[in-house]
Amino acid sequence: MLFDRIEAAPLDPVLVSIEQFAADPRAQKVNLGVGMYYDAAGRIPLMAAVRQAESRVQARLANWGYGMSEGLAPLRTGAAELVFGADAPAIADGRVATIQSLGGTGALRLGAELLARLAPGAQVALSTPSWANHPSIFAAAGLPLVSYPYYDRATGGLDWPGMRGAIAALPAGSIVVLHACCHNPTGVDLDQAQWLALRDLMVDKALIPFLDLAYQGFADGLEADALAPRLFAATDLPLFVATSFSKSFALYGERVGALLVVTRSPDEAANLIGQCKNSIRNMYSTPPTHGAALVGEILGDPALRALWASELETMRQRIHGVRAALYERLAGIGNDTDLSFIVRQKGLFSYTGLSPAQMIALREAHAIHAVADGRICVAALNEGNVDRVAAAIRAVVGAGAFG
Ligand code: LMR
Numbered sequence: 001m002l003f004d005r006i007e008a009a010p011l012d013p014v015l016v017s018i019e020q021f022a023a024d025p026r027a028q029k030v031n032l033g034v035g036m037y038y039d040a041a042g043r044i045p046l047m048a049a050v051r052q053a054e055s056r057v058q059a060r061l062a063n064w065g066y067g068m069s070e071g072l073a074p075l076r077t078g079a080a081e082l083v084f085g086a087d088a089p090a091i092a093d094g095r096v097a098t099i100q101s102l103g104g105t106g107a108l109r110l111g112a113e114l115l116a117r118l119a120p121g122a123q124v125a126l127s128t129p130s131w132a133n134h135p136s137i138f139a140a141a142g143l144p145l146v147s148y149p150y151y152d153r154a155t156g157g158l159d160w161p162g163m164r165g166a167i168a169a170l171p172a173g174s175i176v177v178l179h180a181c182c183h184n185p186t187g188v189d190l191d192q193a194q195w196l197a198l199r200d201l202m203v204d205k206a207l208i209p210f211l212d213l214a215y216q217g218f219a220d221g222l223e224a225d226a227l228a229p230r231l232f233a234a235t236d237l238p239l240f241v242a243t244s245f246s247k248s249f250a251l252y253g254e255r256v257g258a259l260l261v262v263t264r265s266p267d268e269a270a271n272l273i274g275q276c277k278n279s280i281r282n283m284y285s286t287p288p289t290h291g292a293a294l295v296g297e298i299l300g301d302p303a304l305r306a307l308w309a310s311e312l313e314t315m316r317q318r319i320h321g322v323r324a325a326l327y328e329r330l331a332g333i334g335n336d337t338d339l340s341f342i343v344r345q346k347g348l349f350s351y352t353g354l355s356p357a358q359m360i361a362l363r364e365a366h367a368i369h370a371v372a373d374g375r376i377c378v379a380a381l382n383e384g385n386v387d388r389v390a391a392a393i394r395a396v397v398g399a400g401a402f403g
Helices: 013-023 048-060 073-084 103-118 134-140 160-168 192-205 224-233 266-283 290-299 302-329 356-366 386-397
Strands: 096-101 124-128 145-149 175-179 208-213 239-244 257-262 349-351 375-377
Touching: 048 290, 048 302, 073 096, 073 224, 073 239, 073 257, 073 290, 096 103, 096 266, 103 134, 103 208, 103 239, 103 257, 103 266, 124 134, 124 160, 134 145, 145 160, 160 192, 192 224, 208 224, 224 239, 224 257, 257 266, 290 302, 302 386, 356 386
Parallel strands: 124 145, 124 175, 175 208, 208 239
Antiparallel strands: 096 257, 239 257, 349 375
């Protein structure tokens, strides 16, 4: 029979964590697994800008007919301006191809499909570690994978010499996947001087940057977090950017994102959009319209955009606050391990260094769920749970070592 051969498929660790959390009957359970931002009351926020955009979209609503395969125009324009800046020469020259996608994952996969078509056999270099879904997205498109060092366990920071050396050794035409900010899972980012040096190195070696920008606004602010795409867009390199509005608009389930590709001419951009429309038609025909209408409405209206940006800034600052709170409450733990990385790391995650066994103990004994590699979503901490989380971490570390 057909299904006799069916085997259980391995789940990615973030999905494992989502399922384990959902199945946990304990009332006091805490979800530090999947990357979602929660407010101080522990709720996924419905942003005021989104609420206002919703009533405007509803008031104008005639129907929910099909959209275009490449997505809604206001969303596409707004995404390009947010990533590259409204006055970016590449936008003015018509060289940016923007395609609405099913979240950041959809943008990565669309870009991977394009690359597999344009550069079959080109290898894709991923950071060690990287987001658990990155390898399977690029492998599913048929591209071979290699890795470059990124995280330095000893310092809880960046292995810059290792990263630079490995990227310098890649053959020309290799695709380098880089987390533009808020590296997932480590929260460790390049500084400005490192981005400049990396940009120059990649120009020199003719490497193709593919930036994952899922967390714009959560590291140092909306403009500062766009440094990497803007630096690369000013070069002659082809540039791929996968952006997501899941986190920055708290629209996770709406699946709104965009793939942006910087080409050399409007003709190339038009052809590239055509290639993507072809892939989209083969997979899901047209993207959903509701979430994209909300994001497009907000990004296209100066007052709504300002309201949204201020709400996002409040979210960013709250994360800084809970990082500091966790750090304070863990003082002295693990034979005085230096945990200052908790406040230095950027974005929704902290890579704690807790071992897989300690992570299992957190879940089993304390109902605190996170990813087995020690990544915790600090954006789910608040004054109501940080004491309990810190006490649980203290309990699993005990008199032993942190990690
Ligand atoms: C995460 O890493 O938790 C997020 O990017 C959500 C996901 O789909 O994995």
